[in-house]
Amino acid sequence: MDSYEDCIIFLLAKAYQRGHAELKKRLEPFGLTPLQQLILAALEQEEGPSAGEIGKRLVLDNATLSGTLDRMAEKGLIRKESDPSDKRMLRVRLTPKARALSQSLGQARQESNEEILSRLSLEEKLLLKRLLRDLQV
Amino acid sequence: MDSYEDCIIFLLAKAYQRGHAELKKRLEPFGLTPLQQLILAALEQEEGPSAGEIGKRLVLDNATLSGTLDRMAEKGLIRKESDPSDKRMLRVRLTPKARALSQSLGQARQESNEEILSRLSLEEKLLLKRLLRDLQV
């Protein structure tokens, strides 16, 4: 029987933990969290998605999103509009404040990635990404 | 600028998320969570460690451990004894109930690992583990 040190889930947890902490630290000056940054990045690729669409794209529970979107709206990063044609749905839009942050946030993400991956060669980086994608679904 | 889909932290988060959910589901019948199972596994390798020693071994915050150990004690999986020679410290010990579960838990962990890694070849599995270990500090 493998010990927990060989458990892939343990290894994933610790690698994720490190990456998350690294990015969190770098995002702190901008006043948002890794998840919030991720949601902003998704909003840049899609105009006015509903909460459900964001959740599907980012593989996130609706319940998790609900609170996070509220916190982001409070900080003035997004606006939550009600869809006129289906009042059950939201339409989430970026504010100018969020757009102004976009560059800096992308850079923070990039830097964190480089920091995390610094010990790997280019081939290893690509391989790791491929393997992690293979774990999905 | 990379999009978030290429972000290694995002990929790690989603791979971890899937592994965690898989193991959680398999542990549910035994009434404990992935973290609690992990702590039990660590306790099998070390007799009566303090909370701090467990935290160091598992790379876990003391604050996180404190609540989790309480929940495990409530479920009768561990006992929290005070170290007589240093009353600041705990000595955490497995109960017979926890020892009786050990086999089944190890098997659940093993099965989850195989499920997660099922799409990878043997070489890829080993490579992935190596790469994930390289991401640690």
Add this chain to the structure above:
DNA sequence: GGAGTTTATTTTGTATGCTAACTAAATTTA
């Protein structure tokens, strides 16, 4: 066209995971 069903989001409750502040005990040091 209204009852029942489905869909989108929110709420509630539990479990991590972290920081910061706090308590208690041990150690250092002046």
Add this chain to the structure above:
DNA sequence: TAAATTTAGTTAGCATACAAAATAAACTCC
């Protein structure tokens, strides 16, 4: 040895994450 510092653990507070229940709006189907 008394004061200052360090160490171990807990508590409080915030942010994920998910399941299950609740709400509200839209849709189905007779």
